[in-house]
Amino acid sequence: MFISYLYALALLIIIPRLIGCQPLGIFGLVMGSLGAWLIIGLFYSEDISKSLDEEYIGTYVREACYFTEWTERIRHEDKDTKKVTYETVCHPEEWEVTVAEGRRGLRISRTTYNRYVQAFGNEHEANADHDWEAKGTVIDPGTCYYTVWPGTYETACYRYIKKEYDNPTLRAPNVFQTEDVSEEDVKKYRLMDYAQIEIYGRLKGADVDALEKVTEDYNCWFRTKQIKLNFILLENTPTSVADYWRRHWKNGKRNTVNAIVGVNSEHKIQWVYVFGWQNEGVRVQLRDLLAGLDDVNDIVTHFDEIKNLLETQYHRADFKQYDYIRPKFPLKNTAITLTIFLGLFCGLFCRAPYPPVDAMRLIAKNNLQAAKKILEPYVLSTYYQDADAYNNLGIIYFEEKNYNEALRMLNHAIKYKENSEKLSVLYHNRSEIYKKLGNYKAALKDARKAVTSAWGKPEVYVCNLKELYKKLGYSKNNKQFKDDVDWDRTLINLECTEANALLPIITKEANDPLFGRFQLFKKIFS
Secondary structure: OHHHHHHHHHHHHHHHHHOOOOOOOHHHHHHHHHHHHHHHHHHHHHHHHOOEEEEEEEEEEEEEEEEOOEEEEEEEEOOOOOOEEEEEEEEOOEEEEEEOOOOEEEEOOHHHHHHHHHHHOOOEEEEOOOOOOOOOEEEEOOEEEEEEOOOOHHHOOEEEEEEEEEOHHHHOOOOOOOOOOOHHHHHHOOOOOOOOOOEEOOOOOOOHHHHHHHHHHHHHHOHHHOOEEEEEEEEOOOOOHHHHHHHHOOOOOOOEEEEEEEEOOOOEEEEEEEEEOOOHHHHHHHHHHHHOOOEOOHHHHOHHHHHHHHHHHOOOOOOHHHHHHOOOOOHHHHHHHHHHHHHHHHHHHOOOOOOOHHHHHHHHOOOHHHHHHHHHHHHHOOOOOOHHHHHHHHHHHHHOOOHHHHHHHHHHHHHHOOOHHHHHHHHHHHHHHHHHHOOHHHHHHHHHHHHHHOOOOHHHHHHHHHHHHHHOOOOOOOHHHHHHOOOOHHHHOOOOHHHHHOHHHHHOOOOOHHHHHHHHHHHHHO
16 A cells, blocks of 8 residues: 555656656645555455355345335425425335344245245234334234244245355455356257255156155255255256266355255166265265165155264355455555556646646745746756746836846747737737837837737727827827828727726736736736
């Protein structure tokens, strides 16, 4: 993790400084980190999910309930208008069971509930309690009917519940995992997927129902070890088919003991193959026990021996020996992902100052020399062609009475600025420089451009224009003025009343020309 944030430190501080940008701010850091962790979390969760498996645990029903329709009234309040409305909701009837482990709320059908009532031989009525699940006020709770298992072996009703567990071997196909079985082989050998029943294969003339009954009894009543015993009965089938079953079942579930019994036409046991995640010893002993029997029906008569073997020798797989293949925290991928995301956000949110923020603050404080030290190397860089920085540096030269350099800076600023709204400011500033140099014709030319390119308030520059006409000897009745100046007479004849009202924008209250021009620049460019 420390390595990841070293990458982040470089991206946030070092790299932006090297390319002349501001370091990435808190927003970029937070968003970049969240994006990186989201991607890492998704991949990590997907990796964990690959080891999730499920098993069926045998149990029996202790109680079944039937809830009739019930009604509640839900209060709604509009957040804006505070208007309160009420909604009446009618919930449909439901049937559910509670199993031996205490797990309740398992949904069943009306038919299944009626079967439990018949098997248990009782049904009771009680008040239904829906307060725990109601979203509003219960106005009609309805009625609850329930039936309870009387506790006798003969009346027991079996059920299977699904349970999830972590099976890290699923994430490592090379651990006891064989190649997949083709669809052709599935059809050829009539292979079946994992299901809740205990017996696969029906043998004519054999008492398979009796075997299924004792197997189901064992899976439910002896549930403390959470064993699920399955028998696969194959008639006149070679031993090699057993491998297809094992491969198709993916070695069975964690709690499954699978016994494949091959028989002939007279139901005589020919061979036995046992597989599953259980310990090797119990597999061998169960195989030898079943292989020593003569007939399929003998499995029922010797079932007590099978139960005793499983109860004493069976050990449920916990997969602790496979902890080494559990997913580790992806430190390397974390560093790479964090680098990519923070790099992306550096590109999005790291911007060169516009103009450099430090120089703007110094100019505002009238600290021109310090501002010039920042701006001079900045504008000389071939990477930047920042008209705003050239303009500000030109203003600094103007205040230093270095009018030639100021003019050169404004020429660059106008060259790199195409927006006509901003050009009006630059033409006005260059006109001021030309006036200081005594070049009134050039100043007049730029003053005209300032007015014509101004957006919204061209009268701001009218006083400067009239001043230049006066210095050049122009007047309203002057023929040279009428011939040479093609201008909007309404604007030219405008008195400077409005312009004077806007002078604080140009000249500041203290009549400081430097700060005034900077303020005008800042106002239009913001």
